[in-house]
Amino acid sequence: MSKSNLTRRGLLKTGxxxxxxxxxxxIFDGATWAASHSGFTxxxxxxxxxLGFNVPQSGPYADEGADELRAxxxxxxxxxxxxxxxxLNTFSSKALDGTGILGKKVEFVTGDxxxxxxxxxxxxxxxxxxxxxxxxxxxxxxxxAVAVQGLCQEAGVIFMAGLTxxxxxxxxxxxxxxxxxxxxxxxSAAALAPVLANKYGKDRKFYMLTADYTWGWTQAASMxxxxxxxxxxxxxxxxxxxxxxxxxxxxxxxxxxxxxVLILNHYGGNxxxxxxxxxxxxxxxxxxxxxxxxxxxxxxxELMAKGAGANIKGILGSSNWNWKLQDEGTKAFxxxxxxxxxxxxxxxxxxxYVQTLLYADAAQRAGSFNxxxxxxxxxxxxxxGLGNGPTxxxxxxxxxxxxxxxxxxxxxxxNEYDLxxxxxxxxxxxxxxxxxxxxxxxxxxxQCNSGA
Amino acid sequence: xxxxxxxxxxxxxxxxxxxxxxLGLTLIFGTLGVVNFAHGALFMIxxxxxxxxxxxxxxxxxxxxxxxxxxxxxxxxxxxxxVEKFFGPEIGAGIIDWSVPLAIxxxxxxxxxxGFLMERVLIRHFYHRPHADQILVTFGLAxxxxxxxxxxxxxxxxxxxxxxxxxxxxxxxxLIGFDPNQIVYPYWRLxxxxxxxxxxxxxxxxxxxxTFGMVxxxxxxxxxxxxxxxxxxxxxxxxxxxxxxAVAGLAGVMYAPINSPNFHMGMDFLVLSFVVVVVGxxxxxxxxxxxxxMLGILESYASxxxxxxxxxxxxxxxxxxxxxxxLLTRPRGLLGRKGVMEE
Numbered sequence: 001m002s003k004s005n006l007t008r009r010g011l012l013k014t015g016x017x018x019x020x021x022x023x024x025x026x027i028f029d030g031a032t033w034a035a036s037h038s039g040f041t042x043x044x045x046x047x048x049x050x051l052g053f054n055v056p057q058s059g060p061y062a063d064e065g066a067d068e069l070r071a072x073x074x075x076x077x078x079x080x081x082x083x084x085x086x087x088l089n090t091f092s093s094k095a096l097d098g099t100g101i102l103g104k105k106v107e108f109v110t111g112d113x114x115x116x117x118x119x120x121x122x123x124x125x126x127x128x129x130x131x132x133x134x135x136x137x138x139x140x141x142x143x144x145a146v147a148v149q150g151l152c153q154e155a156g157v158i159f160m161a162g163l164t165x166x167x168x169x170x171x172x173x174x175x176x177x178x179x180x181x182x183x184x185x186x187x188s189a190a191a192l193a194p195v196l197a198n199k200y201g202k203d204r205k206f207y208m209l210t211a212d213y214t215w216g217w218t219q220a221a222s223m224x225x226x227x228x229x230x231x232x233x234x235x236x237x238x239x240x241x242x243x244x245x246x247x248x249x250x251x252x253x254x255x256x257x258x259x260x261v262l263i264l265n266h267y268g269g270n271x272x273x274x275x276x277x278x279x280x281x282x283x284x285x286x287x288x289x290x291x292x293x294x295x296x297x298x299x300x301x302e303l304m305a306k307g308a309g310a311n312i313k314g315i316l317g318s319s320n321w322n323w324k325l326q327d328e329g330t331k332a333f334x335x336x337x338x339x340x341x342x343x344x345x346x347x348x349x350x351x352x353y354v355q356t357l358l359y360a361d362a363a364q365r366a367g368s369f370n371x372x373x374x375x376x377x378x379x380x381x382x383x384x385g386l387g388n389g390p391t392x393x394x395x396x397x398x399x400x401x402x403x404x405x406x407x408x409x410x411x412x413x414x415n416e417y418d419l420x421x422x423x424x425x426x427x428x429x430x431x432x433x434x435x436x437x438x439x440x441x442x443x444x445x446x447q448c449n450s451g452a
Numbered sequence: 453x454x455x456x457x458x459x460x461x462x463x464x465x466x467x468x469x470x471x472x473x474x475l476g477l478t479l480i481f482g483t484l485g486v487v488n489f490a491h492g493a494l495f496m497i498x499x500x501x502x503x504x505x506x507x508x509x510x511x512x513x514x515x516x517x518x519x520x521x522x523x524x525x526x527x528x529x530x531x532x533x534x535v536e537k538f539f540g541p542e543i544g545a546g547i548i549d550w551s552v553p554l555a556i557x558x559x560x561x562x563x564x565x566x567g568f569l570m571e572r573v574l575i576r577h578f579y580h581r582p583h584a585d586q587i588l589v590t591f592g593l594a595x596x597x598x599x600x601x602x603x604x605x606x607x608x609x610x611x612x613x614x615x616x617x618x619x620x621x622x623x624x625x626x627l628i629g630f631d632p633n634q635i636v637y638p639y640w641r642l643x644x645x646x647x648x649x650x651x652x653x654x655x656x657x658x659x660x661x662x663t664f665g666m667v668x669x670x671x672x673x674x675x676x677x678x679x680x681x682x683x684x685x686x687x688x689x690x691x692x693x694x695x696x697x698a699v700a701g702l703a704g705v706m707y708a709p710i711n712s713p714n715f716h717m718g719m720d721f722l723v724l725s726f727v728v729v730v731v732g733x734x735x736x737x738x739x740x741x742x743x744x745x746m747l748g749i750l751e752s753y754a755s756x757x758x759x760x761x762x763x764x765x766x767x768x769x770x771x772x773x774x775x776x777x778x779l780l781t782r783p784r785g786l787l788g789r790k791g792v793m794e795e
Binding site (some may be wrong): 253 | 455458459462463465466470482487490522524528529533534554602609611613619620621633634635636637638640641710711712714716717720724752753756757760767768
């Protein structure tokens with residue numbers, strides 16, 4: 001006698017599911033529904049969704065991390081319909097309505113990266129495993145960003161990079177689950193080179209000091225490429241250990257090397273010290289080869305400008321964003337940030353705020369928190385109104401393409417926040433590159449991972 | 453040639469900081485027998501004395517200027533430092549400009565007091581404990597001090613410029629017959645070197661030519677005998693701890709214009725200073741000074757591009773390499789005495 005598994009109850013169930021599937025084909029198909037409510041890492045249960053903010057809360061970048069965290073908190077407020085809404089009012093996509101994401105209230109947990117790759121991975125892991133974070137965002141270093149991006153790819157959550165400027169983040173280390181709004185070293189060099197050639201002349205010899213890690217190398221390689229295109233020639237590219245604090249022995253030979261421009265591929269504390277030391281060595285008031293000696297810092301942030309004090313005056317560099325921009329998105333963001341905290345936001349704060357909004361918007365549009373639904377929603381997404389003008393999230397490498405700012409240390413600051421001026425806005429076409437550009441080659445996005 | 457002169461100057465300057473910190477470390481070790489891992493933190497606090505004096509001098513009255521607006525469109529706040537209000541804008545600005553040299557006067561009593569407190573409240577309980585305990589407690593103290601400074605001053609470096617009169621660099625080469633720009637060296641770094649010579653000279657003269665110093669030296673040589681002679685050597689050693697703290701603090705104050713102070717700057721110097729002390733010989737004051745300058749100069753030479761072309765990365769390991777060689781050939785260090793740190 002054969003035994004049938006078919007029971008009355010089973011038949012009813014199958015029929016009901018099939019009926020529902022047939023009845024609601026335009027809203028759900030069964031597979032998507034199942035996938036969007038379970039079957040991926042940390043699928044939100046209940047009425048809330050948890051985001052993980054992974055920023056340096058201790059160590060040398062703690063102040064930058066604090067500013068990023070302020071921006072994240074502001075973004076969460078705006079997503080949940082509190083405050084004045086900030087850039088939600090100017091964002092070109094209107095999917096978000098201040099009721100959280102997909103009707104779920106946004107909550108958050110924070111982790112401390114300490115600006116160390118292993119600590120950052122540990123804190124991200126803990127937020128994913130213990131706190132159920134559905135998305136990780138943050139970072140103030142490319143080493144950290146690359147490490148955490150790799151972890152998120154394995155864990156099956158989305159990584160929305162914070163301040164990371166190395167070409168590798170969306171180049172050879174790019175991942176399907178990772179997205180970067182911040183610009184990169186290549187774009188800095190592409191935007192800066194014509195401005196430098198224009199201001200300082202075509203026939204220049206430059207000397208570079210370069211922080212000896214992933215970001216420094218890509219920044220130096222990009223600067224060399226673009227400056228040589230402008231007719232400049234490189235005298236030397238000297239690697240300095242990341243742990244250096246006094247750069248005098250690296251700077252001492254510069255003036256007698258025949259170079260007439262010094263390019264400092266340094267960030268954070270390194271840059272504050274190397275620029276301060278360079279100014280001490282008289283490099284802002286010497287004539288070499290019959291020309292005024294110049295110092296250039298390809299990537300400048302507000303906190304670095306603050307740390308360098310008067311030494312930043314007149315120095316050219318590039319930024320992802322500046323609070324003095326006059327577009328509606330920037331004005332709305334500066335207003336809500338300034339009202340809440342009493343001072344204007346940094347570029348790190350802006351990119352973190354925007355990344356949170358972009359993630360929320362993508363989930364809303366996709367109708368799901370499933371990473372494999374969010375990835376296509378962000379790929380090729382064009383948007384505006386978030387402070388950087390029209391922007392594209394390119395599908396090939398998950399990198400945002402937008403205008404780049406050339407900034408200059410303010411000679412006559414009106415107050416303690418008035419440190420940088422926007423010298424020029426380089427249009428996106430000038431900084432665009434092909435996904436297989438040699439500075440970005442070698443990586444592979446791979447497949448999105450939902451953790452299922 | 454010009455490169456070598458330049459790196460010699462540079463080495464003297466680097467060596468000044470190493471020597472001053474190592475001198476203080478050795479004073480504490482030689483007198484109290486304590487390995488003080490909080491010494492880097494004392495250097496850092498010294499630098500923040502300069503920041504504090506700058507903050508005090510720039511304390512400002514805030515007035516609202518209805519004609520100007522801030523970034524939110526509210527009336528702009530105009531800050532006028534009190535010193536400019538009291539002494540007039542020119543003299544006031546001049547006083548603020550000189551805040552780092554003025555901070556020396558502020559730092560000496562403050563640092564002596566901090567050293568005194570550290571010794572009385574915490575470190576004296578560890579005299580008879582193993583060195584490992586002393587290292588743990590002083591290292592812990594260093595972290596606490598670091599976080600306290602971070603709490604009040606933030607993690608970002610605080611710019612603390614030298615007086616405008618000493619900004620910029622001197623074309624040293626021109627003075628000795630080189631072409632312009634061959635040997636250019638910042639004024640403030642030269643001052644730092646001279647300052648360290650004065651401080652080192654002061655400490656040595658104090659120990660050499662005063663009765664107090666004589667007693668301390670006797671105590672360093674044989675503590676028990678000095679005690680038996682009815683001299684309260686512990687009290688004098690406590691004072692020496694204060695003086696050692698002041699030396700580290702002064703090194704920090706004068707260092708503030710060279711690199712903007714931040715809360716973790718002490719740790720950067722701590723490890724190096726220990727290497728300096730070990731190379732110089734544990735407990736030897738002249739050894740600490742000699743090794744400080746020697747390692748500073750070697751480190752500078754090692755960062756010459758010509759040398760790095762032969763041995764890449766030598767600038768990062770030279771100090772430790774020298775330390776290994778010296779410890780292998782002279783286990784007591786350059787000027788170490790027999791019986792110190794030995795059973």
